[in-house]
Amino acid sequence: MNNQVRHVFFCAIVVAFGGFIFGLDAALISGTVRFISAEFALSDLQIGAVVSAPGFGVLFALLITGFICDKYGRRQALLIISFLYILSAVASVCAFSFEMLVTARFVGGLAFTSLSVAAMYIGEIAPPKLRGKLVAMIQINIVIGLSAAYFANYMILQVSQMEADWVYALGLDTHTWRWMLGIEIVPAVIWLFLLVLIPRSPRWLVMNNRISEATTVLHQFLTNQEVEKELEQIQHSVALGDKHTLSTMQAIKAMFGSKMRKAALIGLTMGVVQQITGINAIMFYAPTVFEQVGLGTNAAFFQALIVGLVSVLFTVAAVLLVDKLGRRPLVIYGLAAGTISLFMCHYAFSHATYMLTPEQISSFANEHSIASMHNMLNTAFSSDIEFKNQLQSVIGVEEFRRHEGQLMQMATNVNANMILIGVMGYIAAFHFSIGPVMWVLFSEIFPIAIRGTAIPMFALLASIVSYLVQQFFPWQLSHMGASNIFLFYAISGAIGFVILFKIMPETKNKTIEEIELDLDSTKNKVSVA
Incomplete structure (x- = not known):
């Protein structure tokens, strides 16, 4: 491995570490629900507001992130995001009221666009042969962050129950949830300092006519022979994008026109089904979910830790196999397995x-x-x-x-084993299929002229559904019951399975143009004179 490749890997690892912070921030709250609810005497909807506040914040951030990235650069956007993570974590630990805690977590949600900015940056510095693997590191970092959060929550809970002077002195017994949320501060600070060490995106520099700076940056990632060729390709790509990119309204009109209707329906279905099947209800309320099985608090936290490990294992498997098995088999079989797993949970709870x-x-x-x-x-x-x-x-x-x-x-x-198998089966199926594959599909099914509008729009749709699932899960648990919640998730998965089974093509080893032809809703229509 030469110095240029090492530098590419270093920068990609640093940027992808934002996925770890995201996973940590998203999942640490799962262990605090019971403590926060008791301390602030929260209602079901207030609990939902605390958990879902980042999901609400990211809706606003998605509207301005593209502007910040284009105006100030990808690296500057990442530095702002890392500072927001630190500010959110510190404010959450110090929160003295429900309102302050929600506000602090809302600020953290503004940083959740770290995923799209990280993918953008890595995609612009990585050589084509390494791009897929390096971008995939973001998803792997997310699930590692989730797993680390569950592990940290479990360990803090165990320590808080120890009868030791240092536990009382540090307030681990009385401020357990604050210690859980405070875990995020250390890695967020480390990420901020590491981001200072990476260069600006060469593509952004070219877009802003800073050619000499772009050349200097490219020399850090490529050999002297490769720099000139890569610079020409970037300049050509930027010029092509400027030529073919449509306005937002033109792109939306084209997206829902007869030619692109099938691609839009796939994007709509994937964006909704990925979240409405309840992944974030289980991931962000994991101990609460397992308490409904009658495991008790300690065992529920331990099962949440297992959820994190399963997530890591099957996400890595999906990343390794998506180019070998194809997108369609992973989505179709994974969604079928996940739906069956959710029905198992419904059946077991209905007989409890x-x-x-x-x-x-x-x-x-x-x-x-x-x-x-x-x-x-x-x-x-x-x-x-x-x-x-x-x-x-x-x-x-x-x-x-x-x-x-x-x-x-x-x-x-209750048949606890059936529920545990059902939950773990759904987690495994999700992270092996619609979890990571949705983003791969989004990057493939939309032509370059509308991609800049289509991908953020469907990402925003997925974020809205995710927010609603998080916000109303505690209320649903109190008013619908566990059995009906899992039935709702299972039916949603079944509907998504039927739609995608009928219309989703295989995109493996196909060019963007070939995929566009496959999805052309007008190609099979016969004109009648």
Whole structure:
């Protein structure tokens, strides 16, 4: 490996590390839900607001990120993003109210565009033969960040339960959730300093007529013989883009015209199905989801850690196999497997029962100094909603939220193995298929003239659906119950499967022009004189 290739890898690794920060920021909140809810006495919708605030913030960021990247450069945009991550993490740790915490996490959401900016930067510095692997590092870093968040939450929870003077001195027992959110500060600061070491994008420099600077940067990534050729290609590509790129309204009109209708339907279906099947409800509320199985808080945090490891394993497998097996098999079979897994969860929860024995009630009431719970004696509930509502009426909402994990562990009678297999099966299927493959498809199915409008638009659609799923999951859990939530996710997956099975072509080893021809909705129409 020569010095130029090493430098490409160094810059790509530094930029892709933003994916790790994203995954960490997104998943750390999962371990804090129970603590934050108790400390600030939050309602279901307020809990949803805390978790989904970054998803709301990114909707605004997506509208201006392109302008910042073009005006000030990709590297400057990444530096701004890294500072926002630090500001958000520090403000979250110091939050003294629900409103401040939501605001702090909203600021973090403004930084979530790190994924698209990182992909843009790496795509512009990497040689063609390395581009796919280097861009794929972003997705791998995301799931590693998610896994690291679950691991950090689990370890902090375990430490917070230790009876040691240093635990009390550091406030780990009383400020557990603040320590969880504070984990992000260290890697975010490291990323900020590392970003200072990378150069500007040569393509951005050419776009701004800074040719000599672009040449200097290219010498860091390519041999002397390759620099002149690459510079000519960049100049030609920039000129071609300026010539063929349509205005936003022209691009939208072309996208939904008869010729591109099939591509638009694929983009619409992928953007919605990727999120509406509940991936972020499970990833961002993982301990809460597993508490519904009756595992208890500690075991629920441990299962969340397993979710992270499964995510890493199957994302790596997808990246390695997407060019060998093809896009269509991964999406179709993965979506089918994920839908079946969600139906398994629905079936198991629909047959669950909930009952507290006299011994359990007596023990719990004595342990937590709670008044008589005789109304719960030997009463079997077939619905988690009925059970929770009855408990809240007996011991109060705040006490229920504080001890929900323990109460669900005592009362739940459910096929836990089926649910665990179903959840892990869905996580594996998602990260092996529609998770990473959606972005590959987006880069292939839209012609260059509308790509600049189409990809951000469908990415925005996916972000909106993701925000809604995160915001309303706690409310759905309280009003729909676990069984109906998983049924909704499963039906959504089944609808997406039918649509994509009918219209999605294979794009492996095809040029953009060949894919465009395959997706031309007018090519099979016979004109009638």
